[in-house]
Amino acid sequence: MATIHDVAQDAGVSPTTVSRYLNNRIELPPSTAGRIDAAIAKLDYRPNLLAKRLSTGKTEAVGLVTPEIREPFFAELASAFEDEADRHGYTVFMSSTRSDRDREIASLERLHDRHIDGLVMMTNTPDDGTLANLIGKRKNVVIVDEDIPGVSVPRLFVENTEGAHTATRHLIEAGHRRIAYLGGPHGLLTVTERREGFLLAMNEAGIAVRPEYVAMGSFAPELARAATRKFLELPLPPTAIFASSDYLAIGAVMGLKEAGVSVPDDISLIGFDDMPFGALLTPPLTAIRQPVEQLGRQGFLTLLALLNGEAPPLLTRLPVELIVRQSVGAPTQKDFTA
Amino acid sequence: MATIHDVAQDAGVSPTTVSRYLNNRIELPPSTAGRIDAAIAKLDYRPNLLAKRLSTGKTEAVGLVTPEIREPFFAELASAFEDEADRHGYTVFMSSTRSDRDREIASLERLHDRHIDGLVMMTNTPDDGTLANLIGKRKNVVIVDEDIPGVSVPRLFVENTEGAHTATRHLIEAGHRRIAYLGGPHGLLTVTERREGFLLAMNEAGIAVRPEYVAMGSFAPELARAATRKFLELPLPPTAIFASSDYLAIGAVMGLKEAGVSVPDDISLIGFDDMPFGALLTPPLTAIRQPVEQLGRQGFLTLLALLNGEAPPLLTRLPVELIVRQSVGAPTQKDFTA
DNA sequence: ACGCTTTAGTAAAGCGGTTTCGTAACCGGA
């Protein structure tokens, strides 16, 4: 493998000259430049990035930490992130922590290693302070999608509250009053905010929220399935379900299907995320769409700004959008009880 | 940021000693070791990986090149790959080329850069020789899922032919004779092999394959949708469709739904891949399951063997499996014509 | 013909580790 010395020797100049020439820090007479070019071609020289990085202290690489790259939400976000990074000449280190705290920590350590210049962090397990401590006031970290309380780095979220509010209103406007809510694990920003949006809309409409209509605790479809079955067994079952994540909506669909309840004829269902698979369900899922692609791109751009010494806003909220498909209809059993 | 020199100074020893101590190449008396440990803790020292790598020439990192990380198949594979790599102390550089030849090439160049020790390559656009050239006889590349003809590196595929054969037989055994086939783009190994498996099973059953029942050209659902609509408009439409990829099956489902044709009552459908979303379709999709997880893990292990100087088999085939769900039934219109 | 400015380059010191070779000090045995 040829080094810059080999090239220099072959071209009859010093390594310094070659280096400066390659980095456009010097203008050379055509004859010299030609000899260098020829030597590079002849020796098939590629600069050793490791050496370059060690020397310059910049890696031109950034990290993207996701809880689970298998999940479409993160996969989609990662894809957009990488595309944007590529556009700006950065390579990206993706990692999928499988929600394992140790792996999350290991990802953060790469910053220390000088492995990467900065990173975008996503986690979906509530932090006990460990991550917050590690991140602190670093000038090269951006947090996306889910909060890590107590850090002072730029954060990029979606309008969770407003989205949930919109979704709930959509159900209310369709005539529903007995609305059930499926939520995720406690302690997460998205979960709390979406729940607030739900409560707000119910409040505004003067509808009391019945505790037996609310199930929280996890994003696992299985739990949503079980919760849905329970809803159906209630003396007065809900006429609509708001699943605050499409993963929960999947569980709900499973539960409803098992019980032979049809959507939207017997019960209405609305999701949150608008993942591609939502459109494939029967009926296609009405949902709040998160701007996943934008979350990825903007996440990178925010990080880039940080790396360039700029001061991006500490908090950005991306708007969400209601996508109406066919899983919401009017309630069939009129509800005189509410 | 503390360096090994700082630690050495603080502990009153030389950098050499610290380095060797940290790499377990020396046994130190407890007192000295204690001083070094203390210095490390006090200074919060982290070895600079870049420097270490430059020095040792090993990066302990591998690359995983996928056409599109957004697609569940690759996301799933990537997740398993990373998990296995992590288990062996390797970090992984994932990249998503979006089927762009330039990005595929750029990924391969990382090998030159000494960015990574080796990589697993996946592509789904037929190679014109460019990639094959770049890969050649390298001792640190493994090809997975789809072939790049003309290279002599280890390759890891699934039993495409057998899978397609099994799928087709499954339809035939259910009583179908008018079977349509949806295939991907020409020039790809998986496409060719699956088609062969289909033809073989038809042949064995003594059923002639009608050209108007065969549509090839892309993995895009949209094309499968259009092709399916055409099938239905035929004077004698097929009673079953074999979609040689779940992405094609999605398209087929869309086309059938639009036409108001019900599965499996009016027409049967079988897929290939067995992606998670298949189970969510109505009815749940019967499909050939690819061992995606194993593809990822074994892909890494094969690469690891290569890096360790071993000689893994040049060709490995992973078995596939028929997953029976509810999208295949008996043909309704009896077929007397075949 | 001389001094001054460009032009065209170079030597050498890092970047932060690893590694080869070597040595001083100590210890036990003859």
Next chain:
DNA sequence: TCCGGTTACGAAACCGCTTTACTAAAGCGT
């Protein structure tokens, strides 16, 4: 008491590139 072998550690070269500081030679105006 002297020798050979451990034990405990260090000096310096090296990995391949960048960069600062510097110089020799050519060009140029007067």
